[in-house]
Amino acid sequence: MANDVYVIGVDMIKFGKFPDRTVPSLGAEAALLALDDAGLTIQDMQALYCGNLMEANAMVGQRVLQEIGQTGIPVVNCANACATGATAFREAWIAIKAGIYDVVLAVGVEKMAGAGLLGGGRKRKGIPTEGLLGSGTMPAVFGEAGMEHSRKYGTTFEQFAKVSVKNHHHSTLNPKARYQIETPLDEVMGAEMIAYPNTKLMCSVNVDGSAAAVLCSEEKMRQLGGSRAVKVTASALTSDRWTERDLTMPDVSTCTREAAKAAYEMAGCGPEDLDLVELHDCFATAEILHYENLGLCGDGEAGRMINEGEAQLGGRIPVNVSGGLLSKGHPLGATGIANVYEVCTQLRGEAGARQVDDARIGLTHVIGLGSACAIHVFEKQ
Amino acid sequence: MSTSPSPLLPAVPHLIIPESEEPYLQGSRCGQCEAVFVGTRNVCSACGARDQMTPFALANEGELYVFSIVHRSFPGIEVPYVSAVVDLDGGGTVKGNLIGIEPDPEKIKMGMRVKTVFEKTDRKDAEGNEYLAYFFQPA
């Protein structure tokens, strides 16, 4: 395909709590790490695409450059719920693909520590409806999405909980994850129930974090001698097509299926060709749905897939070997680019203890509720 | 000065409180593609048709599609409560609290018949106005 796009530098900070740091300073740290990884400087960048949600009205991209180099380049600030970072990455990809620039920077950053329960609390005229007309809180919304899978296929609370056991286990092998703690099944199932069937250990972690990537054209990659460069073979973004219940119960499956179809078509591969997947496990229930939505198994087989350990490191198709949003953490604007970091690190063979053997093709997936789905496919050179 | 209570306001715009009839939930249907929406609108987001929407009263009975049991909410909101997604007979999917049943996943059956009931809520707005809300309960 014309104008192939490559990631030549990518990194993330260890996710955590940084009460004394500003959003731009966290973004700047990841940007510098990614530039170092590419062997380039801010002076080499022709544009910046910055993803941040909670300060979306406050020029975060420009403030990152005010910390690391005000070179006067175009800056685009992106906000797209939990697909914010992936959307910034995709905008960078589009610019290279279009031949407008040769080398650009994408940064995702968020401060989330202590944000608490999300969704449902929106202030409106009249009286608050949370807890009066059902729940708009994220754990409940994704609890309901999981119950839809239970209704169709008999998926159990225990099967959902196993997702959390797996991802927490993976994170013990990832020094950049927020937590490195094993959580056995009884502990996950016995944790405080937040919104059935999601217990506290089945909810993603609100953390502060940032990640960044340097993207370039094929010509630029060759010029730089990019032996560690990873090819971006597909980028797909969808919104929520109208489906029967979407406006009452957000349909995260249809937009994922449509994005997956477009991405596989663009990449010229199918789910059977993937060596690893980083998907949007904002809640343990969500991961189950996406096994099927991404075609990692047939419809109705996700419960079996988690039971049989197919999504584990060493399994048929390892999912969220980084620890996922459940344990690595979910700083909204950074999440999409942190996924890119994980897949590229794996394809470069630099993932250490959590390395997937012979990883050649990987996929990243995020969902922004409301809704946006972004999928990228990467291939080792 | 009147001492008679002021009329109840609807907790959401799609809850209609007629003067002399029973309250109901309002929906609308697209004349071009038949898609059903909760509340009223001018353009159909399923097919894009303009000015084809006909308002109608949503049914007061339906089927529990899915649910979640909320044990942690925002400060001041009493837990647990059952958040229910209900498919109303004749179209329209509405979310509400499921009442009149234990908040226990073993007791609540997806697919069970439920009906809509309308009750005054304890919640008041900043001006002290009182509100009518809707709930679902096993039929």
Ligand SMILES: [Zn+2]
């Ligand atoms: Zn229509």
